[in-house]
Each structure stands twice: as structure tokens, then as C-alpha cells.
Amino acid sequence: MRPDTGPLRVMxxxxxxxxxxxxxxxxxDLDLLDPDSWAAWFGNRRADALLCEHVWEHLSEAQGRAAARVCFEFLKPGGVLRVAVPDANFPDAGYQRTVQVGGPGPADHPAADHQIVYDAPLLADVFRGAxxxxxxxxxxxxLGHFHATDWDLGTGPVYRSLRLDHRNAGGKLGCVSIILDATRPSGEQS
Incomplete structure (x- = not known):
């Protein structure tokens, strides 16, 4: 249920x-490809922040671009959409088998409907384009080198991240994501 007052932070x-x-x-509740579901859910309000972990890879690139435009429309100026997806450049063969388009196995595997595996430049372009x-x-x-900035978990925690994923213990990278913040410019009208 959407609150009527206070910050609106939506996963x-x-x-x-x-x-x-x-x-x-x-x-x-909110279908990334159906702006009408967003209009019905948000009403006249706009989100202060949106968080989307490991969802965009279930959309085609064209659908991902359309979904980015929907999020832009329903985010306040200055608001941030944090997105995490599997990383096409993570140099681990087991990881890549798990996240591959179509998934590694049966139809009930979480990755069975993966449509794309992004690299960072392409994912960034999807959101810049919106x-x-x-x-x-x-x-x-x-080249497969991992890069991380010191980002605030309070502004959108992502489990499949360097700091939170249990597979990244002891200085070993076991599971990473491309994580980005897409900010709606403050000068934009909501």
C-alpha cells in the first residue's frame, strides 16, 4: 500500500x-511496461527514490529503455533510481552460466527468462537515454576488473553487492552486480 505522506521509497x-x-x-502492483499501472498506484504523488535489484535483465533492451522512461516519469526531480543487474564482464564462468540469457537450466530457474546480460556502458546508456x-x-x-565506489546503503541497499552478498566474504568476489544510480535532474518538472 502506498502511503499518502512522508518519503516515498519504492522497491x-x-x-x-x-x-x-x-x-x-x-x-x-507496478508493471515496468505498463505506465497505467504506475499512474493508478502513484496517483498525483511521485517517488523520492526507486530501487530495482536484478529485474532489468528480465526485459529486452527495448523494454528496458521503455521501463527507464516510465521510472523517469514517476520519480521526483532530484530523485534517484538505483538499479542492479548481473554483470556481463564479471570473469567467472560459473556466474556467467547462472546469469546467461535463458538461464542455465529448467524453466523454473530464476534466470530462465533473462533477456539480456548488460555491461556497464550499455546499462548506463539505457538510463541516460531516458x-x-x-x-x-x-x-x-x-577487462574484467571490478570497480566500486563507496555508496550509501541507506539510499538503497542492494543485497547482490560487494558489501552485502555473503558470497563476497574474505576478500573473494563470488557475486557482483552492475549497480548504478540514475538521477532525475532537479530542473525537470514532475
Whole structure:
């Protein structure tokens, strides 16, 4: 349920994930490809922040670009959309098999409907193309080198990140994501 007052921080496609201060939604609430579902859910309000962890890879690139435009429309000027997706440049064969387009196995595997595996430049372009300014927070470059900035978990925690994922213990990278912040410029009208 959407609150009528206070900051509006919304997780899109949350699955079982829950974070304090964030409203968890599913496709039935907010369909990234259906602006009418967003208009009905938000009414006249706009989000202060949006969080979307490992959802964009379930859309084609064209659908991802359309979804970025929907998020832009329903985010306040100055608001941030934090997105995390699997990283095409993470140099681990097991990871790449797990996140590959179509998934590694049966139709009920979480990756079975992956449509794309992004690299950081392409993901950033998806959001810049919708009007956002973009800051990459975590990603692997084309050579497979991992880059991370010190970002604030309070502004949108991502479990599949350097700091939170249990597979990244003891200085070993076991699971990474491309994580970016897409900010709606403050001068834009909502």
C-alpha cells in the first residue's frame, strides 16, 4: 500500500526482499511496461527514490529503455533510481552460466527468462537515454576488473553487492552486480 505522506521509497519487483523504509512492490502492483499501472498506484504523488535489484535483465533492451522512461516519469526531480543487474564482464564462468540469457537450466530457474546480460556502458546508456544522469557504483570493466565506489546503503541497499552478498566474504568476489544510480535532474518538472 502506498502511503499518502512522508518519503516515498519504492522497491520495484522486490520478490521476497524487504528493507526498512522501502515499500516492496511486485509486477502486479507496478508493471515496468505498463505506465497505467504506475499512474493508478502513484496517483498525483511521485517517488523520492526507486530501487530495482536484478529485474532489468528480465526485459529486452527495448523494454528496458521503455521501463527507464516510465521510472523517469514517476520519480521526483532530484530523485534517484538505483538499479542492479548481473554483470556481463564479471570473469567467472560459473556466474556467467547462472546469469546467461535463458538461464542455465529448467524453466523454473530464476534466470530462465533473462533477456539480456548488460555491461556497464550499455546499462548506463539505457538510463541516460531516458533523461537520467548516471553514476556507476559497482561494475566490472571490459577487462574484467571490478570497480566500486563507496555508496550509501541507506539510499538503497542492494543485497547482490560487494558489501552485502555473503558470497563476497574474505576478500573473494563470488557475486557482483552492475549497480548504478540514475538521477532525475532537479530542473525537470514532475
Amino acid at each position: 520495484i519487483g522486490a520478490g521476497e526482499q524487504r528493507w526498512d523504509g522501502w515499500i516492496a512492490t511486485q509486477r502486479e 533523461g537520467f544522469t548516471v553514476e556507476l557504483l559497482e561494475y566490472c570493466d571490459a
